Amino acid sequence: MQQIVNFIIRNKTALLFLLLFGISLFLTIQSHAYHKSKFISSANFLTGGLYNTTHGIGQYFNLKDKNRQLVKENQRLRNLVFNLKLDTLNTLAIDSTLLGEYYRFTSAEVLKNSYSLSNNYLTINRGKKDGIKQDFGVITSNGIVGIVDNSSKNYATVLSVLSIKSRINAQLKKTNHIGSLVWDTKSPELVQLVDISKFAPVAVGDTIMTGGQSAIFPKGILIGKVENFSLDVGGDTYTINVRLFNDMTNIGHVYLIENFNASEIKALQNKADE
């Protein structure tokens, strides 16, 4: 017993090192599992508050850009509203009469954004207080941004599409061939759409949008356009490089989408899996 105690005292630095290294490895592995990064996130009181303060200073620098974006969006929405009667058959645009029933949009400001890591997160200034929960979709007027990962009382973190963890259901706009959106960490402007059937008529410049298969995003949210594409090694599916409409390096305001039917859809899908 004496020897064990002596051993511990003699090697206490090494033992502490092993313990702390083990803890950090555990946290790292946990953060690489999808939706398991519960312990550490910047959505807490301290870091969220600090980001909020610095954002209050920094936001003035790109007001001009943000105004231009808002005017552009208003213009697009006005076009949509006044042309709605003539074009009721166009189901690709989000059907605005259904919005009240199925989806609720909340606006938020981005406090912190990153795009150089392999799993990138945004911190936004809305949290549980505003009804924000995990698995809400996040978009801007240009296209998708990510999915809410974690929320505290006043803040929430968003797992960006620029992440090796995220797999978002997406499809071609002109046909209904669906695939998954992933990221190869190479460039913040390009994401990859995989598992598109080789029978799909893909062409450079085609628009990619979200598919209706997930309970997170409504169908028809724009993502990007086809940059180039190649057949997979197996020869059955296309891997498409998609140039995002969003500039992921410059995101100010975002919208959060709550799908009121998400739990019902999920329960149904889980039942089907069993």
Place this chain on the structure above:
Amino acid sequence: MNSATINSILRFVALVLLQTLVLNHVNFLGYINPYPYILFIMLFPVGNNSTWFVFLAFLLGFCVDLFTDSGGIHAAACVTIAFVRPAILKFSFGTIYDYQSIKFHQTDLGSRLGYFATIILIHHLILFSLEVFNITNIILILKKTLFSSIFTILLCTIISILFSPKRK
């Protein structure tokens, strides 16, 4: 609370804030960020309780992780360099270290640079290995390690020269 302790606390807070609020957003050429917050570990007074030092390094890495939503990658890299620092000190400064009273601003620039470079390379290699977390992307890991290290070494050297006490 002597002045050395207060100095360390101030340094800790200042470096974490500098790292997370400013330098994490540099993104030079898209992905190159400097990480000079480890100056805290590199310049921590020698001869202090090494167990306490390893714990402080963990805390430092943990704080940065908290801000960057990165799990425990900074914490892991920081405890490692804190643990191996005595060996690297001996390796870079030779006999002076044996007196346990090394003053970093009194060492010559060459050996100080070697000391910085060794620690920074180890730190960045662990950091990016854990961040990418995929051995098939070894080229990406090495590329990130190399470029970020150069950036960090430059910044660390500049900061340590700027903030060193005036020689009399």
